[in-house]
Amino acid sequence: MLPTAPLRDLARSVGFDLVGFARAEPIPPTFIMEWLEAGFAADMDWMGERVAERLDVDRLLPGARTVISFVNNYWRDDEVSVGSPIARYARGRDYHSTLRDRMKAFRKAVIRMSPGLGTYGSVDSGPLMEKVWAARAGLGYVGKNGCFITEPYGSWVLLATLILDAEVDDYGTGPAADRCGACRRCLMSCPTGALVGNGRVDARACLSYQTIENREQQVPEAFRLKFDNLIFGCDICQQVCPLNRRPVFAEHPRFAPRAVAELGTLELAGLTPTQYEELIPGTALARARYDVLRRNAVYALGVARQADSRYLLEKLCGDSSELVRTAAQWALCKLDP
Ligand code: B12
Ligand code: SF4
Ligand code: SF4
Incomplete structure (x- = not known):
């Protein structure tokens, strides 16, 4: 015992x-x-x-x-x-x-x-x-x-x-x-x-x-x-x-926010693969893939109807990921109801 x-x-x-x-x-x-x-x-x-x-x-x-x-x-x-x-x-x-x-x-x-x-x-x-x-x-x-x-x-x-x-x-x-x-x-x-x-x-x-x-x-x-x-x-x-x-x-410093937690939705929606590799591994965010994280951020831009996101959303309508493209089209429609 x-x-x-x-x-x-x-x-x-x-x-x-x-x-x-x-x-x-x-x-x-x-x-x-x-x-x-x-x-x-x-x-x-x-x-x-x-x-x-x-x-x-x-x-x-x-x-x-x-x-x-x-x-x-x-x-x-x-x-x-x-x-x-x-x-x-x-x-x-x-x-x-x-x-x-x-x-x-x-x-x-x-x-x-x-x-x-x-x-x-x-x-x-x-x-x-x-x-x-x-x-x-x-x-x-x-x-x-x-x-x-x-x-x-x-x-x-x-x-x-x-x-x-x-x-x-x-x-x-x-x-x-x-x-x-x-x-x-x-x-x-x-x-x-x-x-x-x-x-x-x-x-x-x-x-x-x-x-x-x-x-x-x-x-x-x-x-x-x-x-x-x-x-x-x-x-x-x-x-x-x-x-x-x-x-x-x-x-404990392990619980301190990492650089990714300083970003807003616009920056997260526009993450490049290189930025993703720099910021995400070693955090729990790695569970969501690159495309999933961007899909989510794109939805949030649509919900916020953030005018300064138009340029990025238009660009993402041509993204190689279908998940991101479809989300971007939806978010653009939210900007122009
Ligand atoms: C599946 C899961 C999810 C699912 C389902 C959530 C859920 N509540 O079941 C989703 C993806 C939605 C999720 C979300 C979150 N999760 Co989660 N998740 C799990 C996971 C893997 C299994 C949970 C599970 O078995 N659910 C099935 C239900 C039936 O069981 P239960 O949750 O234990 O609830 C029942 C029993 O507890 C029972 N019960 C209550 N009291 C008692 C007492 C006794 C004696 C007995 C016999 C039974 C009993 O009643 C409850 C309802 O039926 C655990 C890790 C793990 N392996 O346990 C983490 C875990 C529960 N998640 C965690 C976290 C942090 C979260 C989030 C806060 C993350 C976030 N910020 O988005 C959210 C919280 C959402 C919420 N409101 O619960 C933490 C818990 C933190 C906490 N303080 O509770 C865990 C423990 C991971 C960890 N190791 O820290 N999660
Ligand atoms: S009912 Fe919900 S909000 Fe109220 S004390 Fe319980 S867990 Fe917290
Ligand atoms: S969606 Fe509802 S249940 Fe799930 S974490 Fe948010 S407030 Fe809690």
Whole structure:
């Protein structure tokens, strides 16, 4: 049995803001099955492909006993990125590598303490329900906005998860008390009605999905009309949340905005392949390809009816990417209704 006190110190020393421990018990299937059956996963087929693993971490690490949940606050208000159309979590260095590096350092040190220990770690991409583990570990709860909300940092947090095949001496007591109460601000503010109750998000309507995961086709017009200075991810349901009113500045330079977060939509729509290669690798924006990022920025220019974008939009009507060409034609029509 591992003692949690030194593990907590270790988590802090590698850079995590919060850490908690949950027993590796199976997750009831209702949440994810109902979500998948309702079609809320849109075309993220990978969400339905490894459901058995998502529900039972023993399938990821045979003999799993404990799930450690790590939290990093990432909120910053640097002057340079105040008007950025990129969601906050994606403005700095790619969080996957930041949290992964921290978890690797943690894992290495724990294995030194307990040789032979089996582990399985993931940040975002593994078949794990990370918010459920963070809730079970007692670090907060899932709000009506579908986000994991902590007491000290609100929902401006990212999660990493590590499974161990050993027990620890102190487990979290489950989700923190729900602090949403009668508030419905996120539900009222979501521009596309993607919040469908009880913390469920219909990804088909969520602008985060449409800007990042919908990479093959045009975004349905009803949604692209909501690309209001928003081209990668969406923070609206977090910005309006009263539990996010007292954010804490994330000091670590890895969370500092990169050069791309200083650009506006016009500059992003006009990115050259060379600029893309200079600015995007190493950030979470790399998930959207060159053409997808420009498609999104072009929509935002159309929505803003920005007169100074006419020259660029006309040029993009002849772009080699069909995705960008069609978006530019649409945006030009918005300029000349
Ligand atoms: C698919 C996905 C998306 C989809 C769907 C969003 C969603 N809420 O499901 C899309 C593309 C829309 C998306 C958007 C975003 N995402 Co996302 N996403 C994921 C991913 C890969 C899986 C989530 C999932 O399993 N969804 C399926 C539903 C059914 O499960 P669920 O989200 O856990 O919700 C249910 C359970 O939590 C259950 N529940 C609630 N409390 C409890 C307690 C217990 C004990 C139990 C058993 C169950 C339970 O009720 C919920 C509703 O059914 C996770 C990473 C991961 N591997 O977990 C990141 C993750 C959730 N995303 C993250 C982020 C940062 C975002 C964005 C904020 C990015 C942005 N700025 O645009 C937005 C937020 C949108 C929103 N309002 O939720 C962070 C979470 C940050 C946070 N504070 O919550 C994660 C954890 C990635 C990470 N490692 O940090 N995302
Ligand atoms: S991220 Fe944006 S679109 Fe998605 S649920 Fe929140 S407010 Fe709605
Ligand atoms: S806006 Fe209100 S209802 Fe939505 S998550 Fe925040 S406190 Fe809960």
